[in-house]
Amino acid sequence: MAAKIFTFLLAGIIWFSTASVVYFFYHESTLQPTSRREIYFRLEGESRTENDKENPRTRVDSEIDGELLGQLGRDVLRFGPGENGQPVLLYGEVKERADDTMRIHNFNMVVSEMVSVQRTLKDTRHKKCKDVAYHLSALPSVTVIIAFYNEVWSALLRTIYSVLNRSPPSLLKEIILVDDFSDNDIVEQLKSTPRRVRSKVKLVQTTKREGVAKARLEGAREALGEVLVFLDSHCEVNTHWLEPLLDAINRDRSTVVAPVIDVIDHETLEYTKSGISRSVFKWDLSIKQSPLSRADLAERESPVEPLRTPVLGRGIFGVDRNHFERIGALDPQMEGWGGESLELSLRVWMCGGNIKIIPCSRVGHIDRVEPPYDFPGGVEASYLHNLGRVAEVWMDTYKRDFYASLPEAQNKYYGDISDRQALRQKLACHPFQWYLEKVYPSLLGTAQDQLVAWGRCHNKQANLCVDTLKAGESKPIGVSKCGKGLPSQAFMVTLDGEIRWEDLCLDLADYRAGHKLTLEGCHGMGGSQEWKHDKPGQIVHRESGMCLDVAGLQTKVLVINVCGDRPTEAWEFAHYKKHKKS
Structure with a gap:
């Protein structure tokens, strides 16, 4: 009897396996990662014509043609390296080659080239975010500004595509790329992208190295959108990332908004959900993430409500264009990298605005240990120059705590600050003591005199x-x-x-x-x-x-x-x- 049961089960397993294999080959066109243009046509409700087959569109990588995949609502199921935000693991000679690129770019260029520039991502939002409805017709238009220097093309293109694919077309006015005097020829690379992409993208090129703040200002001057959103050049925006940001700004034009920053691993490009945290800074003006305490979590009425934060974390934020210009945009004398987000944050709070993290907006960011590039005069020198400007203009007597925490910043040249001091007076901004008491009281308790x-x-x-x-x-x-x-x-x-x-x-x-x-x-x-x-x-x-x-x-x-x-x-x-x- 046992033998008969075993034979029956074995036959069933063989039959099921055979049927599965037949089904897979019969339907393989719906599962193949290379048939992504087919996916686009199905999403758009179109059928592929013979003319399409005879005249294929220009490909932007080995797998994808130029058409957008319609990922606004949710990503379609696809298979391939890095899809759904999964990690790409390398071995042997390929890993050795990848390690060499790590030393150049501080993230894995080989993996970046393997991963589709239109890869799918898991939706990392809280489930309650899916219940929030936005009236697109009531939201302001947006210009997305991406400044970069010598960025890996696949990473930059993945940033561009993620914005195009996951932003409502009626709201996305344009994407402005600001090339801060890169060594590579970005113009020729952009020419290879499909017309549908080029129609939304503007390129601004500086004539010398300017640094983050000045490059972003160049983009802001060209912007047509009512709202400016600044992204880094190695990001991937997630599902419905834009609407919550615009909605918060629409409710209060003096609000500067930031998404929750998910982590993209610099080695494997794995996309990982981050917990919600505030961005804060120490007396040496280094910015870090501070997870919400149990008391903070208990006080929140909803996990999707906006969260006040003392500073902007990674320089990814949205702001009403008119308000941005009114409060002085970015400090045009900032050099290189670092300090520009902190300076803007203090100015926003002290001069009548506020900064909020929007939990229903998620953006992935490749965190590199340090910038992979130098700057005329040196990265450290420009960093100390920028922090000195922040301390001298905005911190009043508490600048002593900054210099005590970062002695190497003392006696460094921080440039002419008279214009920024005049701006502070014109805007009738609060003193730094007010900021410590009302916005970031936990820092006040660690001042030197305390x-x-x-x-x-x-x-x-x-x-x-x-x-x-x-x-x-x-x-x-x-x-x-x-x-x-x-x-x-x-x-x-x-x-x-x-x-x-x-x-x-x-x-x-x-x-x-x-x-x-x-x-x-x-x-x-x-x-x-x-x-x-x-x-x-x-x-x-x-x-x-x-x-x-x-x-x-x-x-x-x-x-x-x-x-x-x-x-x-x-x-x-x-x-x-x-x-x-x-």
């Missing part, structure tokens, strides 16, 4: 330093081998008794001996986050009266214990400053 101690927190007995261990919010922190300049060991004690690491505070949720400590969002109410320490020695939790301790030299866990004379309770910060509370 600190008791800062730097590495060293335990001499264990010869270890307090370390976040990259644990993140609400995870136990501990100790590790001390390192010079490690961000994960840069703690500070404030006048209010908080022990802070960036925007998080050392928190004790359970007052029982042996309990571990975590980093939580700073709530400013003392209690679980208030400590006593103003000189080398014990770090005492004020409310419980217990001491910070190392649980064991092997476990390297940070705990709270009843205070005693144990050497593992003795801590010393790298720097101390005496303060007196008024």
